[in-house]
Amino acid sequence: MVACLCIHGYTGTPDEIKPLADYLRAHTDWDVLTPTLPGHDNPHHLRNATYEDWIIFMESILTQLLKEDEEVYLIGFSMGGLLAGWLTRHHPEVKKLALLSTSVNYLDWPNLVVSKEQLFVEVKDDSLENSSVFGRYFKKFTDVPKQSKAQLAKMVAQAKPVFEHIEIPTFIAQGGMDAVIPPKQSIDFLMDTIPAAKELFVLEEAGHLICQDKDNQILFEKLLAFLKE
Template identity: 45%
Template structure:
C-alpha cells in the first residue's frame, strides 16, 4: 500500500487541501493523511506556537506512513509546501508535490486587483459575498505577529534545503494568486536541481489552488505524476 501525506498552509487547516485529499481517496487505494498543524484548523490558536512544532507534527505523521506503507508521497500547500520540502530531504519520500508553495509571498499586482474587486463589492453592498473578504477577515484578526515570524522562520529553514531534494517534484501555482506570486514556482523549479520535475500553472486559481474552478485538471495531473 502507498501513502500520501498532505500538509495545509499557514493559518489554514485541512479544509484547504480537502478537495485533493478526497480526489485521491476516490481514485486510488492509498492511505491519505491530512494532519492539522498545532494552533491551526477552523479555530486559530497560534499564540506561542513555534515553527519547530509545526514541522515536528507533520514529521510524526510522515513517520507513521513510512512504517505502514511501501511508498510515501508528500503534498504541501503554501507553507505546507516548505514543510514538505524539509521532510523530503530528511526522510525516504518517493515524490513531492508543491501547491502554491510560499518560497515568496504577497503578489502586489494580483492583491491590488483583488482589493479593487472588494471595493466594488462594498459599493454594491455585496461585501459579505466577496470570497477574499470572507476567507481572510478573521484570519488577520486572529494571527499574532509572533506567528507570522514563525512562518517566516519556516521559509528561511526550507529555502537552503531545496537543492538537496533528490526525488521527482511537481510544482503547481495559480496565476491569480494574490498571496504567493508565480515567481515562487519559478524559483522552486530553478532551485530544485533534481532533473525529474514538472511545473504547472493554473490560469484560474488564486491562492487556494485546490478550490479553483479548474482544480480537477490539477488533481488529475498530480495523480498521474504520483502514480507513474
C-alpha cells in the same frame, strides 16, 4: 500500501486541500492523510505554536508512515509546501513531492496583495464579505498574534535552503492569478533551485486556493498521473 500525506497552509485547515484529498481517495486505494497543524484549530491558539511544533508534528506522522507503507508521497499547499520540502530533504525515503502554491516568497501581510486589481481578480464575482480570499486572508490574518507571524518567517527561513537538495521527482503547481504569493517568483525559485526532475503545471485562471478552483479537476488529474508514473 501507498500513503499520501497532505499538508495545509498557514492559518488554514485541511479544508483547503479537502477537494484534492477526496479526489485521491475516490480514484485510488491509497491512505490519504490531512492532519491539522498545531495551533491551527483557532487563530488565537497560534500564539503558543512554533514552527518547530509544526515540523515535529508532521515529522512524527511521516516517520510512522515510512515504517508502515511501501511508498509515501508528500503534498504541501502554501506553507505546507515549505514543510513538505523540509521533510523531503530530511527523509529521502519519500518517493515523490508535490508543491501547490508554495509560499517560498511569502511576504509580510501589508504586501501580500500587490494591488486592488489582483484582489478583484481572485474575488471575481463574489461580494467581498463572502469571498474566500477575504475571509481566508484579510479577516483571519488580522486575528493572528504577531509572535505567530514571526514563526511563519522562521519557517520560510528554515525551509527555503532545503529545496536545492531535493532529489526526488517533484510536481509544482501554481495559480496564475494568485493574489497572495507572486506566481512568477515562486515558480522561478522552485524551478531554478530544485535539481530533481520536475513537472510544472500552471492553472492560469486560479487564485491562491488552487485546490478549490472551479477547474481543480484538471489539476487533480495531472497530479494523480504524476504520482502514478
